[in-house]
Amino acid sequence: MPYIIKRAQKLLIRFICVLLVMAAFVPVRISADSGKTITLECSKDEVIIAGMRWKLFRTGERNGSGFIFTGDFAGCQADMSDMSAENISRAAQTVESYAIKKMLAPIAEGLTDSSGKISFGGLSDGLYLAIGYPVDIAPYYYEPSPLLMEVRSDKDSFTFDAYPKIIRVTLSDRVVSYTVKKVWLDNDDLYEARPTYVTVDIFRNEELYDTVILNEENEWKYRWVESDTGAQWRVAERAVPVDYEVRIEHNDTQFLVRNRHKTVTDWDEGDRTTTVTPNITTTTMTTAVTTSEEKTKTTVPPTTSAPPVTTTGLPQTGQLWWPVLPMVIGGLLLIAISFFFRPGRKNE
Structure with a gap:
């Protein structure tokens, strides 16, 4: 019985060694x-x-x-x-x-x-x-x-x-004039879809700074003045009219809010002269x-x-592939050890 156990142990060790050598060549x-x-x-x-x-x-x-x-x-x-x-x-x-x-x-x-x-x-x-x-x-x-x-x-x-x-601006205490203007691209309101006014929110550093109404009376534009403190200014149209799309362009002092009717295909159609002085460039x-x-x-x-x-x-x-060499050496070493400690056969 001890001989059978030792024989089984030896076969198990050899089997493990073979698996290690084979695994060494598997990625x-x-x-x-x-x-x-x-x-x-x-x-x-x-x-x-x-x-x-x-x-x-x-x-x-x-x-x-x-x-x-x-x-x-x-x-x-x-x-x-x-x-x-x-x-x-x-x-x-x-x-x-x-x-x-x-x-x-x-x-x-x-x-x-x-x-x-x-x-x-x-x-x-x-x-x-x-x-x-x-x-x-x-x-x-x-x-x-x-x-x-x-x-x-x-x-x-x-x-x-x-x-x-990224734009770079010199810090100063100067007073800066900001402007927001609304432009309509709708073939002179051909479909009578244009509202009589729009509401524009002005944000300073993402906090609501002011809310203004743009209409024909103020020529669809608004101007405000603030000290140049390096604040980030943004505008947003509160509710885009039905059947219109919106595009907002700006540089550091000018904001242009365009509303284009769904029947108009060109964002510049009927508005060839209104532009934002480009600090807006392709990145x-x-x-x-x-x-x-x-x-x-x-x-x-x-x-x-x-x-x-x-x-x-x-x-x-x-x-x-770096584990290949250590696994091969380890497997061969275990095989050598198994043969070195191989028990001698007993006479029956």
Whole structure:
């Protein structure tokens, strides 16, 4: 009986050794972190901007070749039909105004670190809005433009690096004049859908500062004066008229609120002379996808109609070969030990 037990133990050890050697040649796979990441890198003229606050919102998702607003943004009447490099910046400003007007809660927020970066991880595919806030770095303050970005990839993990447009303004005690103007694009009210007035809310640092009525009597515009303290000013149309879409454009002192009737196809139709002096420029984004072996960068305009982000050798799961040698040595060593301690056969 002892001989049978020892024989069984020896066979078990050999079986385990064989399994170890075989396992050494089977790829070991580990799961990568799920979700996708947006990283914002903030700088202006080689000045790294640390401590800049950002909020991230999920606004919608792709619907064929376009987008639909979902969740808290389902009621947004911004035009998303033209996502060219020129219009994506204007769309971002419009969606930002909606978020401020509705006092929507972000899915994430934080401050840029000492390198001017902030990352938002664990994201799913969809359309995202990033809103940034001014920061004082004497003798200037820096104010970022909002960003609309689409997270879209056939991979489970990738990083989207974006470089927001940031304006720099010299801090001073000067008095600044601000203007908000309403423009109608409806073929001179051909369908008699235009209301007799609109209500516009003015926000200072996301807090309601004033509410004004725009109508024909004041030529659909309003002007106010404030000290230049580096505050962030935004406007929002309280209720967009039925059968109209809205577009809001602004620089640091001028705000233009356009309402376009659904029968009009051109945002400039009938309004060739009304513009906002452009501090609004196209922002170039860089998509950076990092793998364990290399980093591939592709410069694209900030258009959410861009094709899916693809990468070279992006590891959704990782294949590791470093354990092979130790497992082979361990298996062979155990086999050698089993033979070394092999019991001698007893004479019956």
